[in-house]
Amino acid sequence: MTPPPYALRVDTDVTELREADHLLQDLAGGLGLPDDAFGCTHLVGDGDRRRVGLSLAAGSRAVVDAARTRLTARGHTVADGTWDEAGRAVLFPGAAALTGTLTVAELLDRSAIDRVRVLGAQGGPDPGARLVTREFVRPRWEHGELVLAAMPAAGGTLVPFEVPDPTPCCADH
Structure with missing residues (x-):
């Protein structure tokens, strides 16, 4: 399976994978994502600011756009694409x-x-x-x-x- 074509990344201040897993599951639970969506964690290091970023991906631009709108309304910093090509999948089909x-x-x-x-x-x-x-x-x-x-x-x-x-x-x- 190839990664879905539409993705967004969510910036966090989380530094531990376990905490990032919980945050990703909590956020995704409120977004109504379809069963074919993916949610991944990514180790991000921008200089001294090391953290675990999140990404959500789906086969539909409408799904990703709706997620972006909801996440932004909740105060999350969101951008198009993923952090990298090597995400650790927490949410995935099956x-x-x-x-x-x-x-x-x-x-x-x-x-x-x-x-x-x-x-x-x-x-x-x-x-x-x-x-x-x-x-x-x-x-x-x-x-x-x-x-x-x-x-x-x-x-x-x-x-x-x-x-x-x-x-x-x-x-x-």
């Missing part, structure tokens, strides 16, 4: 169906994800390989494809590389 344990083939069939890449492995995973979603699937755009990075886990399963509740660096100090 995301809600990616729960529990699925085969790689089921994951690809149920969602907009184009490919699963297993870290440290040559080639793609077996379509029958089981993937434990942990109800947290965050694929990234890579060269126009939506790709989920996964890693081997217990019992011969796979899990998404990004974990839902990461341990902060130096948490034990």
